[in-house]
Amino acid sequence: MALAPSLHVFRHRAYLHFWVMRVSIAAARQMEAITIGYQVYDLARRPAETGGLGWSIEESAFLLGLVGLAQFVPVLLLSLVGGQAADRLNRKMILIVSNTVRVLLSFGLLASVFLPASNALPIIFGVAIMLGCVNAFTPAAANSLFPRLVPRKELPNAIAWNSLGFQTAVIVGPAVGGLIYGFFGAATVYTVAIILASFAILAIATAKTPPHEKVLNVRGWSMVFEGLGYIRRNKIVLGAISLDLVVVFFGGAKALLPVFARDILHVGQEGLGILAASPAIGAATVAFILATRPLTRNTGPWMMWAVGIYGVATLVFGLSPYFFLSMAALIVTGAADEISVYVRASLIQLATPDEMKGRVSSVSFIFISASNELGEFESGVAARLLGPVGAVVFGGCAAITTALLWTRLFPDLARADRFENIEEQAVSEKPPASA
Numbered sequence: 170m171a172l173a174p175s176l177h178v179f180r181h182r183a184y185l186h187f188w189v190m191r192v193s194i195a196a197a198r199q200m201e202a203i204t205i206g207y208q209v210y211d212l213a214r215r216p217a218e219t220g221g222l223g224w225s226i227e228e229s230a231f232l233l234g235l236v237g238l239a240q241f242v243p244v245l246l247l248s249l250v251g252g253q254a255a256d257r258l259n260r261k262m263i264l265i266v267s268n269t270v271r272v273l274l275s276f277g278l279l280a281s282v283f284l285p286a287s288n289a290l291p292i293i294f295g296v297a298i299m300l301g302c303v304n305a306f307t308p309a310a311a312n313s314l315f316p317r318l319v320p321r322k323e324l325p326n327a328i329a330w331n332s333l334g335f336q337t338a339v340i341v342g343p344a345v346g347g348l349i350y351g352f353f354g355a356a357t358v359y360t361v362a363i364i365l366a367s368f369a370i371l372a373i374a375t376a377k378t379p380p381h382e383k384v385l386n387v388r389g390w391s392m393v394f395e396g397l398g399y400i401r402r403n404k405i406v407l408g409a410i411s412l413d414l415v416v417v418f419f420g421g422a423k424a425l426l427p428v429f430a431r432d433i434l435h436v437g438q439e440g441l442g443i444l445a446a447s448p449a450i451g452a453a454t455v456a457f458i459l460a461t462r463p464l465t466r467n468t469g470p471w472m473m474w475a476v477g478i479y480g481v482a483t484l485v486f487g488l489s490p491y492f493f494l495s496m497a498a499l500i501v502t503g504a505a506d507e508i509s510v511y512v513r514a515s516l517i518q519l520a521t522p523d524e525m526k527g528r529v530s531s532v533s534f535i536f537i538s539a540s541n542e543l544g545e546f547e548s549g550v551a552a553r554l555l556g557p558v559g560a561v562v563f564g565g566c567a568a569i570t571t572a573l574l575w576t577r578l579f580p581d582l583a584r585a586d587r588f589e590n591i592e593e594q595a596v597s598e599k600p601p602a603s604a
Contacts, residue, residue: 178326184318186376191311192334193369194268197362199342201278203445204350204358207438209236209293210427212286220285227553230428230560234549237424239294241546243301251306255313261378263310265370267303272366274299279359317379328514329460332507336456339449347442408579409472409513412571416476416509417544419567420483422499423448424545428557434492447496448503455507468512469585473572475508480568487561 179185213229215221224232254263277296281289319327349358400407422429423445430441464471482501489495551560576583 178319178323178330181319183376183378184315184327186372187311187315187318188330188334190264190268190369190373190376191331192338193365193372194271195335195338196342197271197275197365197369199339199445200346200349200358200362200365201275203343203346203442204355205236205278205293205297206233206424206427207347207350207430207441208282208355209233209290210431212289214431215286222286226428226432227556230425230552230557231549233424233427234546234552236294236297237545237549239297240301240304243298244305247302247305248309252309254306255309260310260314261373261376263306264314264373267307267310268366268370268373270303271300272363272370274303275359275363275366279356279363282354282356282359314378325463325515326460329456329463329511332511332514333453333456333460336449336453336503336507340446340453343445343449344442347438347440347445350442351438404579405469405582405585408575408582409509412472412476412575412579412582413509413513415571415575416479416568417506418547419544419571420480420564421544421548422483422486422502422561422564424548425552425557425561428552429495433557434490434495436492440492444496444499447499448506451500451502451504452507452510453503455504456511459507459511464508464511464515466586468515469581469583472509472512472585473576473583475505476572476575477569479505479509480565480570480572483565483568484562485565487558487565 179188210229210233211221213222213224213232214226215223217223222229274296277292281292281296284292315327315331316324345361346358349361400410426441426444430436430438430444434440434444436444479502482498482505486495486498486502489498548560548564551563554560555563
């Protein structure tokens with residue numbers, strides 16, 4: 170299949186603006202995330218007489234986990250509210266306001282660079298909490314808005330290009346962020362992130378999006394419970410979301426990358442940027458393939474096999490003493506994870522009525538955030554108890570076990586074939602309109 174037809178989705182100008190916003194914000198977030206991780210870990214490991222805490226590797230790794238927890242708690246508390254807001258309020262305006270807040274918070278990170286650990290760490294954790302609040306509103310609004318910017322038949326292609334753009338940003342962001350950190354310092358990284366986020370705000374603010382259609386005759390928490398009920402009834406969607414939750418919660422090694430870069434592989438900030446970008450190299454490769462040759466058959470088996478491969482590659486990374494082998498293992502984890510992400514995103518977008526997309530997206534994001542931010546906390550705790558290598562090996566084993574277990578718990582997902590058939594099944598499970 171030629172590449173040119175898949176590029177036709179960008180003829181929709183509003184979607185093009187949305188895509189530019191998404192990529193710019195993703196790059197800014199990745200640059201900040203890699204810098205925050207190394208900054209926190211370095212401040213914890215640095216001797217007290219030089220402005221650090223002088224903590225051990227295990228203690229410092231646990232502190233990294235707390236950063237993830239600080240971001241997750243607001244998401245847990247506010248995401249359902251964010252999903253309701255996305256269905257009731259102007260989604261474009263939510264994106265403008267939330268990303269403006271993100272820019273203001275980045276100035277706090279910039280200020281933390283010039284302070285000792287005792288002052289810098291409270292600021293970083295405060296910013297992490299506020300970023301969690303922002304993340305409770307942004308994903309539901311974004312995931313509810315972009316399906317209205319393209320015809321329904323082009324939605325799988327738009328999803329693939331969303332993922333390709335995001336993964337490209339995840340490659341460039343950490344790699345460039347690590348290099349800038351190594352040569353120019355954290356302050357320059359945060360400054361570049363502020364510029365990128367500001368450009369993203371401009372992109373979405375100038376997009377001519379369709380007028381928002383409010384959900385009528387439903388108020389308050391009844392909207393939230395409808396979203397939860399829909400996911401509970403649709404076993405295929407529930408299985409896909411929960412599979413991602415469990416695997417990334419236990420199997421993710423992202424939070425511990427600063428530990429491996431500084432004290433195990435000894436490659437510093439520059440090496441950390443490459444390690445952080447490695448999963449995205451694999452993911453972007455798969456996303457490009459899916460953008461040009463969408464997955465049409467055996468979607469369930471593809472997802473289950475991908476999770477198993479993800480677990481094996483995680484094991485290899487945890488046990489590897491060599492930088493290039495570690496990088497290769499991370500590339501494989503990214504490639505396998507991208508298949509799972511593509512299937513899950515397609516299921517949610519194609520099987521969910523438009524008037525419920527905000528609420529379903531918010532529930533999905535709670536699962537995703539739990540698997541990422543709360544998973545970072547789990548990684549910190551596991552590293553404190555088992556050491557960083559033991560924590561990653563445990564995660565890889567957990568991912569393999571989960572793939573086998575979910576095949577039995579959610580047989581419909583494991584046997585799922587075409588997205589079209591899943592969509593037809595979801596229509597019959599659509600909840601009745603509220604009075």
